[in-house]
Amino acid sequence: MPKVLIIDDEAGMCRMLVQHFSSRGWDADEAGTSAQGILLASAAEPDIVLLDVKLPDQDGIETLRNLKARNNPASIVMMTAYGVIADAVEAIKLGAEQYLIKPFKLAELDALVDRIVETRKLRIENLYYRRMLDHPIVGVSMEIQRLHHMIDLMAENADTTVLLLGESGTGKELAAREIHRRGPRRDRPFMDINCSVLSDTLLESEMFGHERGAFTDAREQKRGLLEVADGGTVFLDEIGEMPMAVQAKLLRVLETRTFKRLGGTRDLHVNVRIIAATNRDLEKAVEQGRYREDLYYRLKVFPLVLPPLRERRDDIPVLTDYFIQHFNNTLKKNVTGFAPECGGALQAYAWPGNVRELRNVVERAMVLTKSTVMGLDLLPREIIGDFTVTGRSMESADRVCFDKKPLREIEREYILKVFRDEGSNRSSTARALGISRSTLQEKLKSYGIK
Template identity: 40%
Template sequence: MPKLLVIDDEPIICHSFRRAFSGPDVEVLTAGSVAEGWAAVGRDRPDVIVTDLQLPDGTGLDLFEKVRAADPRRPVVVITAYGTMETTIEAMKRGAFDYLTKPVDLAQMSAVLGRAFEAARLMREPAALPTDPGEDRIIGRSPVMQEMCKLIGRIAPQDASVLILGESGTGKELVARAIYSHSKRADRPFLAINCAAIPDTLVESELFGHEQGAFTGAERQRVGKFEQCGDGTLLLDEIGDMPLAAQAKMLRLLQDQTFERVGGSQAIATRVRVLAATNQHPEKLIAEGKFRHDLYYRLKVVTIHVPALRDRREDIPELAHHFLFRYAREANRDVRGFVPEALDLLQRADWPGNVRQLQNCVRAAVYQTVGHVLAPADLPGLVAPGATPAGVPTAAGAAPFDLGGTIEAMLQDGAGDVHARVTSLVERELLTRALRRTHGHQAQASDLLGINRTTLRTKLRELGITLDKVVADAPAE
């Protein structure tokens, strides 16, 4: 169970954290001084630490320095009641995960802790290569996967930038973590940032930080991810969605190892190793004027192509069993394997969402089955290429389908997740048709649907919809 250590000499603050965040998923520990906090760090090995700056026997910054020296990968969140922020900003420069002011907004703190626990997981549960044991490892013995893992082994010890290309759901983040885990920086921080999930106007601030008054709402100086990461490793996921202005600053950073905060003029040095990932085609983005060609060539010192699941079908049985055993333990279910027909169906099925879709499919089946082995009936809606269950559209979705009949069939099968399945079905049909109508143009599709581009991208990733397949499957006009 993840552990949160809260260090504050105000009992009401510690009580508030215990009441708000204690539960089956998180154990909350508390301490009231630097000495007590440092003893708890050694004794309880917390995953995330929240510390006040002003403590009876010293400062939170003193404690942070000791924690940072012992293990720079442990996220530390600083809270303070003082408005000057100088020491807090200094802590951020040295690698603190984030800071908040008192009185603490629990909703904001919850969001920060969520990111901190995820960062701790990424750094402490390294992705292993196929020859290594481990829960979170790259799985596959196909020739294409063996070649990819050989390349990871060759480039991981280097400090070169790496560009990771692959469709949604193929495991690009897992590849990035494997590079980090086998690098010389494995004992330094690892941070991942999704460029597509941040509004365009805030990307530069999130990456490089900003000075007080740099723009409306910039009430204080903020340290960005590059400063927080220190000499660790930073993954820029969905870098194809990075705005051009931020791309220009990224180019300078890769060339000179320096950058400036938004609104600042001081050059700040960095030794961060940059890994970048995208499910888009960089050459196409360059041709459309959406990505700088010089940044592309700086990033692709080494390029790793993560294969789609359809290109390594021989790995599907091992992947399926890996997920089955994981979720059987998680759900405390006595599920032991697949009948041959189910495994054959998994191997022949079309997987537009790749490994992520397979993972979700097996997880749902494990939670819903009443038997000890999974049969084709436990894999609702899964079909092999060329076959379409009655009333359910294909991924192309060109033909109309009987929604009422589909709902009735789902209600009769008694699986218990009808709402999620129908919602996914309708959203897939709607988004696919909208993208076809706009010939794959996401901005036009989002306007047509009345949702913002970030929401559209998120739904496309969740549903495993790829633009290439949508456009390729479009009926001729």
Template identity: 40%
Template sequence: MMLPEKKQVLVADDEANLRRVLSAILTRDGYDVHAVEDGKAALEFLREHHLDLVITDLRMPHLDGMALLREVQAMDLQLPVIMLTAHGTVDNAVEALKLGAIDYLTKPFDQTEIRNVVRKALRTRDLSQADAPIEPAALTQSSPSARYGIIGRSPKIVEVYSILDRVADSPTTVLITGESGTGKELVARALHENSSRKDKPFIKVNCAAIPKDLMESELFGHEKGAFTSAVSSKPGRFELADRGTLFLDEVGELTLEMQSKLLRVLQESEFERVGGIKTIRVNVRLVAATNRDLRREIAQGAFREDLFYRLNVVPIPLPALRERSLDIPLLIDFFLSKFNQRLKKQVTGVSPEALQRLHSYGWPGNIRELENVLERAVLFADSPIIQEENLTQEVRNFRDGKSLAPPAIDVGPVDVGADGLKEKVKAAASRIERELIVRALDQTSGNVTHAARLLKISRKGLQLKMKELGLREREDG
């Protein structure tokens, strides 16, 4: 397969730190990144060079992001622009989208978010260009896989395709459920991309990431003076998503109070901004996702049953990877070509022993975990075939349906030291705790939210533990 040349990305931001972080993330994803510190330099650069994508800050000296966007539009380069806006300045985001920005990111954003937005922007561009670069085989045929960018042909995934075919272009509310890493966000985006709303915004709200006291204003907006920090009025995500799709990720994390407010909007299709009196009506297609068992949450009084039925009009349950091992070879192919491209390698396959390991592993982190394991394997492979030793410990040591090798606790002779039994047990417990946390972070590429979920503790709790144990949060994953 011919390897397409690297995509050219221009980053314009006056903050050196942000330029550095963005460059690091995107370079690692296989893009060629050029960074400049203001809009004027960006404009000069893009006049001289071929580019595939521009990511620009809104506020910059000389020429700001909005002016840069206008220039790009005027030059008619079909060049997608992603706007970076400060947290809370959503009206700028709306303005940017109206002006033709393909997407925007509110600071601070996380790595997954930036990666997804970039990937989506570039994919949109590829689809609209005749000379689209070669895509992995699975995506080139006009199969459901190609239509939705979702790999798989096992019965449970075929069922997902058929639901997508039926509901993508309807206004119906969809609830996507599945374990962590099963592709919930991918499906949410596929719904949007395959609907007549695809040229309108796809707005994602991660209900787990937004502080509880800001949630209402995040969703519904606020009027100036509604609370102390409300220095100006702002539209919420519902307004931003007007005529497009609103994706409520981790909807199970909403407080009961927010659940009631959301329910009212779903029933009446209208709401008011926080501190506002004007009733606002929007036309929004709602897609929600959760990895919680909402029926159990209902039984425990943590989730409103009436809201559940409103959201669950069309349920899309995503299978865990271990329930669709038929798809493992397809996914391996798909990820190998992706990482070959990204890492400039020429890995052609997997040895029978390695394949055996990949098949028998339990994949608690599902496709995301498989993706990470393969990225690492491609990176470490020094022959065209991935060998067992290129796989992670986790995968190699997996036996008999147990995800973690049973911790071999060697207590040694009865020697509890000067501090006695209690202290010895405490020390051992904290070693095991540390090990489990390290493994969870490893499995989730350092994503604290996901690791916390695997460990079934709160994100805050995990952060405290990490601090206690001297584990640093990874900045660049």
């Protein structure tokens, strides 16, 4: 829950505000002097500080300077009964979020602090994704290089609607976030919603917001994702599952950039980019009368198909290494990789769940392994079964795994066997083993093969 600190020498004002915020479910603290307020701001780490300009020991402007000098992350709202414009300008220059003139209405205060809390959440979310998703789309295949090129084109055209198509697990949300991150809207919000998990009314409320009393549980006004994301991007996942009633309202947004909140009468204007995604055949849904034809063509301005993993097998070793490094960090392990015989199994499997399934397979194996090298026994049965069907001898793989030889010797024998089977072709050998060509080259060089 949000935290607020009130710094004001008027005891009655402090009590009233503490009671008000407590009734809203907030954590509320109060301080009657600047010194007490600065100490509490450090100890309680509030989201918002309501700071009076006139205090007995030090005025609010100096208190604001002190808080900013200590790098306190709270959003600060100045309060005064005097309304001196010079003070207001100085406070904003020093980093205050807003300036309130006493007496103010509680509704006005609520609207302000709610907007501040929402903005803080979005800043944290955007910072997280900028740090964590610098290069989220991993791969070296031609398919992935083409995808990066298309993402760059879409990022440059920041107002164009994009429709991402592809099987489940191919990375449609990552692509949407990357389009946003590379474009001029990167410093504005990225909001996402899954259209398949909410009822019609809740989905409409989440997207467009609602007025107080619009439906049974609408106890107060709520801004929708479109409104909150103004200037940024809204990602609509599973757009093929969107109910017909909501489709009509979305069509209006795409055509006019306007909408009404649920239960509202006033048109709201927004500047947002819409990126939609689906694994359904929308054209077929239109033919069957389950999807609006006009909305389909509005969404299909810039369609982009994300390739399934089975069509970019060159990326499997790279993705595997990427996930191993990721889970080494999160699980505090030091796994170097899969044993060479696992590479063929990983390459042969069809990956119906695509990159998401590969990630899960790597995570499961790393949770279970007690060694730095993961063997065939840690792969799911369906993957090993596919490996057997492709014709690569499981019997020889088992023999290599369980002969009582040093691990280095087992690895050498297996790599050389696959190398011979592949006609001494380094590229196909690397693909069969599930390792990069450079890694294979290093190993062959250590075996005396140039």
